[in-house]
Amino acid sequence: MDAVAIAFGLVFEPYVLTVILLSAIYGLFVGAIPGLTATMATALLVPVTFFMPPVPAVAAIVTATAMAIFSGDIPSALLRMPGTPASAAYADEAYRLTRNGQPELALGAGLVFSVLGGLFGGVVLIFAAPSLAEIALRFSSFEYFWLVMLGFTCAIFIAGRDPLKGCVSLLIGLLISCVGLDNPAGAPRYTFGNAELTGGISLIPLMIGMFAVSEVLRFAVTVNKPVMAIERPFGNVFSGMWALIRKYPMQLLRGSALGTAVGALPGAGADIAAWMSYAISKRFSKEPQKFGTGHVEGIVESGAANNSALGGAWIPALVFGIPGDSITAIAIGVLYLKGMNPGPTLFVHNPQNIYAVFIVFILAQLLMLPLGWMAIKAAKQVLRIPAGLLMPLILLFCVVGSFAINNTLFGVIVMGLAGVLAFFMERWGFPVAPTILGVVLGKMLEEQFFSSLIKADGNLFVFFERPIAGTLGVLTLLIWAWPLLRHGAGRLSRRGGPA
Numbered sequence: 001m002d003a004v005a006i007a008f009g010l011v012f013e014p015y016v017l018t019v020i021l022l023s024a025i026y027g028l029f030v031g032a033i034p035g036l037t038a039t040m041a042t043a044l045l046v047p048v049t050f051f052m053p054p055v056p057a058v059a060a061i062v063t064a065t066a067m068a069i070f071s072g073d074i075p076s077a078l079l080r081m082p083g084t085p086a087s088a089a090y091a092d093e094a095y096r097l098t099r100n101g102q103p104e105l106a107l108g109a110g111l112v113f114s115v116l117g118g119l120f121g122g123v124v125l126i127f128a129a130p131s132l133a134e135i136a137l138r139f140s141s142f143e144y145f146w147l148v149m150l151g152f153t154c155a156i157f158i159a160g161r162d163p164l165k166g167c168v169s170l171l172i173g174l175l176i177s178c179v180g181l182d183n184p185a186g187a188p189r190y191t192f193g194n195a196e197l198t199g200g201i202s203l204i205p206l207m208i209g210m211f212a213v214s215e216v217l218r219f220a221v222t223v224n225k226p227v228m229a230i231e232r233p234f235g236n237v238f239s240g241m242w243a244l245i246r247k248y249p250m251q252l253l254r255g256s257a258l259g260t261a262v263g264a265l266p267g268a269g270a271d272i273a274a275w276m277s278y279a280i281s282k283r284f285s286k287e288p289q290k291f292g293t294g295h296v297e298g299i300v301e302s303g304a305a306n307n308s309a310l311g312g313a314w315i316p317a318l319v320f321g322i323p324g325d326s327i328t329a330i331a332i333g334v335l336y337l338k339g340m341n342p343g344p345t346l347f348v349h350n351p352q353n354i355y356a357v358f359i360v361f362i363l364a365q366l367l368m369l370p371l372g373w374m375a376i377k378a379a380k381q382v383l384r385i386p387a388g389l390l391m392p393l394i395l396l397f398c399v400v401g402s403f404a405i406n407n408t409l410f411g412v413i414v415m416g417l418a419g420v421l422a423f424f425m426e427r428w429g430f431p432v433a434p435t436i437l438g439v440v441l442g443k444m445l446e447e448q449f450f451s452s453l454i455k456a457d458g459n460l461f462v463f464f465e466r467p468i469a470g471t472l473g474v475l476t477l478l479i480w481a482w483p484l485l486r487h488g489a490g491r492l493s494r495r496g497g498p499a
Contacts, residue, residue, distance in 0.1 A: 007355035011363065016056045020360065023060040024367055027067030028375045031083045032075055033401065038068035038084050038270075042330045054338035055356045061331050062310075062357065063364040066118055069270055069306055070372055073110035074379045077103060079394060081212040086306040088207055088436055089274035096294035108237035109244060109299045111372040113252060115365050116245075117304030120256035121263065121311025122361035128315075139265055141451040142463055146472035147265070148445045151272055151437070153279070153479050165430045172425075173438020174445075176201050182443060184450040196410040203439055205402035205411040206418045210432050212398050213419025216391050218426075237376055244300060251281055251301040259305030263312025270309040275437055277305035311361060318342055318354065 010016065023045070030041040041064050049057035072083030077094035097106035139147075152170060179190045180200030191197040245252065255277045262273040281301035282291045291298055310327075317328040317335075319342070335342055340353055402415040422432045456462035464470040 003351040004355050006352040007359055010055045010352060010356045011059070011359045016059055019052065019056040020059050020063050020363065020367065023063040024067045024364065024371050027064035028071045028371060030064070031068030031071035032375065032379060033083065033397065038065050038072070038086075039327055039330070041065065041068045042327050046330060046334060049334055050337070054340050054353055055360075057334055057338055058331065058340070058353075058357055059360040059364075061327075061334060062360050063367070065327050066307065066310055066361075066364045067368060067371070069310065070111065070114040070368060071375055073114070073303065074107065074376060077106040077110065078379060079212070080215050081394065081398075082207060084270075085203060085207060085436075085440065086270040086274045086309075088211065088433070089271075089278045089306075090299050090302045091211055092292065092433065093278075093295060093298045096292070097296065097299075100294040102294070104235040104237045104239065105296055106299060107376050108239070108241055109296050110303045111237060111369070111376065112241045112244075113255075113300050113303040114307040115368050115372075116252060117256045117259055118307035118310060118365035118368070119362065120253075120304070121260045121308035122358070122365060123311075124260045124308075125311040125314055125361060126358045138468060140466070140469070141448045141455065142466055142469035143472060144265075144444065145448040145452050145463065146469055146476055148441050148448060150472060150476045150479075151276055151441050152445075153476065162429065166434050169425065169430045169432065169434035170438045172421075173435035173440075174442045175438075176206070176435070177439045177442025178446075183446060196408070199406075200443075201414055201439070202406065202411060203436075205415040206439060207436055208398050208402055209415035209418025210422035210436065212394060213415060214422035214426065214432070216395050216398075217419060217423045219391050237373060244296065248297060248300045251297060252304050254280065255301035255304035256308040259308035260312035262305075263309030264315045270306040270313075271440055273309040273312075274302045274306040275440070278302040307365070314357075314361075318357070 027041055031038055042061055045060055045064055049060055052060070069084060069086055072087035073094065075081040075083050076087045076091040077098050080091055080095040082088040082091045094106040094110065097103065179197055181188055181198045182200050183189060188198055258277050258280065259273040262276065263270065278298045278301065281298045282288050285291065285297055287295065287297070313328045317332055332342060340350060398415060399412050402411040403409065425432060452463060464473050
């Protein structure tokens, strides 16, 4: 208890609280700009933390990350431009809600359920860090392979009424992920002698192009231009949120639990958690036909998942020094720099510092409510700008964001080509989201599959021998086989019925 009291004293002092507040504002700003991800926000903070004591240094990273993950929802809902990859999972849903005249519902659900999911992840981090980290460490390449295959199943669930087009879209994403040298053989693939392509296709310019540039192109070719300005006053984003909590308690709990579990797996993170949660929400919804038309249920579950994944990602980082995602990989470097070497001894030698990190997690989520509300109130002014002026500004931000990834024109070219591709895909009825999912998971699939094959000496049955891998494998195959089994059962029942 003495360590807990010391931890409260470390956090609730003017200097640390000022750092948390400034980091929160910074994270909200960076996350709301498409192309500037939460990972980039964390990386840009590292030089600033050199001059801070341990607790404020870690507090800055924790706070900025949580805010950036949420604020990526703001351009998703208002402009169909995901601020972060995690927001891309439900960008279409949030944008359709806005176009349907319910921007308050989309943004309010994103804010409130991100906070609730983040609090869930923080509580799990506090009480279950050692045991959950132990489970996460049992994941080998076999388990990751099946986890990725389960993630690909999401493409079918988010494809809408035409699963075949969803599969085609997923295959396009997998093809894009094959470009470059980053493969088990280290051989150049689909580079066509271009040095820029050897590094592969970067996700951020691709995502900006497929979501934002395609929207600009659609506006440019539309005869009757849509009016993007909001004529009526922007309502209260918290209105109706208690009713949503009462209506979707299972979705909130399921998204928070899945996000925490996926976040605790090294290398997974909020992106995969959000995609999986959205797909599961649609699969088990009582109103699956409403998904894709502006239905808040998917935002409830995915929004809870992407922020709860942050707490989960810190579990293996703190207990074993293994990063749960790219953000905690950066944070581990800061921990070592400040003498807070991750591992079990950290809980023994510096318990007050660990408890201070836990307190910051909870405080950052609570601070998100008022600051997130202020960010939404500021961002809503964007829709009051005439569309003829807004679209060129959006395109300008797209170009800047894509160029900033590697400081080369190649990112801008990728963005432009991706925008044209997405424009024609959507015109012909192919969903864009499975393509992004294929790019996100493609490299991981190939790496884990070949690593597993080498370990198994080519024996495919080894993929089912480990308990967790076997369970995930059987579950994935059952999900794939379920439509065929249901179709076969239907035919048998019709044959056995009355003539």
